[in-house]
Amino acid sequence: MQTPAQALDAPQGRVILTITGKIGETNAERQAQFDLAMLEALPQHSFVTQTPWENGSIKFTGPLLRDVLAAVKAQGTQLKATALNDYRIVIPVDDDRRFDIVLAHRMNDQLIPVRTRGPLFIIYPFDSRKELRSNTYYERSIWQLKSLDID
Template identity: 25%
Template sequence: MWKSLRRLLVTLLVASAAASGTPAMASEDGTYRIRLTGALARGQTGSISVKELEKLGLQEAEAYNPLEHRSEVYTGVLLQDLVTVLGTNAVQSLTTTAIDHYEIHFEKREWNKFRIMLATRVNGDYIGFEEKGPVRIVFPDFDPNQLEYQEMLPKWMWMITKIEFNK
């Protein structure tokens, strides 16, 4: 039931954004801004555009998306690199928040152990809200046969609008 309610809410939010000509349209060209909060490195501002995020160092990987049951080529920034550039040395975890206020928490040990990507593109194209953008979390090395990846399945996240750097 919660999944259906969440889907309905996301659909309404996307439709509202598309009708107003705001974020959904802007996200498709990399100009949508992600809000940044918490323990940010000196000189970092409270937001970053998708294009600016890509300047942190892009990685590309073909990965199987277990939620959509298909392989696609994802391009984005690894969480480990994101924290190194944008966060202070004291950052121990990240909290990502979606447009519907759904939150996922990542511990430092997770991004040090797994390749966790903040994907900005799918198959070479920026991700619009209607495709679950502007950025999403993917695990490039996902293996459905490994228990540790099965446990990470709930952390595949989309429509991220905020990243909090936690001490």
């Protein structure tokens, strides 16, 4: 039987995302670790959008960021996202309520390798709203995501 402090299953594969900070569900000491299978077990969403980094429209697939945050019972007002290269950006939690942000693990139905911005990419649906086509939201679309700290 799982305890409230450790209600998430432990990852069976390679950990690709670690969430820390103000969370109510963990599967390791004061953190929640996810492998690809755990992220794929969440409801999956796809959208097609253009980005400033690719030519043409790209299909992105993964769980909604809000579903990932709900899985760990996140409480806070901002996400401190960190990439594999230690690029950091702060994302207001309010973005997650306003937009269908995807934590993409697939581009055009293919897993995203590290060399092409993987394994995880926080992506906004830029083509869905004009306000999203700005540097503010482009900067928040962090690729090679490795961790989120909820504050």
